[in-house]
Amino acid sequence: MDRLDFTPLVVGRAAAWRRLAFLICGDWQGAEDLVQTAVMRLYRQWHRLDAEGVEGYARQVISRLAIDAAKKRSRFGEVRAELPERASVGQGSPEDAMDVRTALAGVPAGQRAVLVLRFYLDLSVAETAEALGIGTGTVKSQCARGLETLRTLLLGADPAVRAPQERK
Template sequence: MSGGAEDDFGAFVAARATTLLRLAHLACGDRAEAEDLLQTALERTYRNWNKVRHDSPEPYVRRVIVNTAISRARRRAILRMIPVRVLPDTPARSDDVDLREVLMDALRALPPRQRAVVVLRFWEDLSEQQTAQVLGCAIGTVKSQCSRALAKLRAALGEESVEGVIGHGRA
């Protein structure tokens, strides 16, 4: 890679690393694994930088993060069942100090594809079409996965908590 291309890549990483790390953390639910996911995504992006840099590189990196998170989750599921902490019987309130932890537990309990859809749609604020492009699927798949994920989150957290965290009218 030429010096200018390396400088471009370095500038991209410096500008977007925090946002991409947050996406990785939400996609996998673990800080250490999120760092590893981001490193893997940036490595793959670096290898393809000459192809990717002229387009918008961020969607490419997002797609690598989400696909890698899904692949790793599937691999772990094949090897062993992932234990999930039991969620409280009472719905969490938005003013509850533990809401973030409860929400992360509920996200971890979702299947990888549903978790990816929720993270891309509501935390990354991507449209259904953009989410479908990142995941390489149809818009209808995004809609159905989102609907199922929100139903599971509502069952785990309670209707008011989900609406308070994710927002109204975006299902």
């Protein structure tokens, strides 16, 4: 691909990549840092990528950077008291979206990345495995564990929220 195609693509996709990064890391500033690093890596690999591979490569880099950053934070015990900006995504009320985002922050980083790629970006198990560089079995188990953790966190926060099998 030509280097002249790089800037329009990044300008067009930056907001979506930032939302993806935010959902994985839970912090707007961190999300901006992740996207900036991903764009730099994308630029370095631009000559090797084909047009269909750019989006997948960007998702993969953002996801892996977010997981690495979460591991570093947990090693050094960083604590953040900032609340994310309030933005509504998907269906439901803004309060529900905020509850899910808050609960998502309590899910371990690897499981959170799988959940975001599977349910926010609507990637298949195989596409998620490829984006994260893990096996499909790992995607399935991390997804199941992540959903269970998310369900536990949401039920603890609001008893009115029920998992599909618990609804009557």
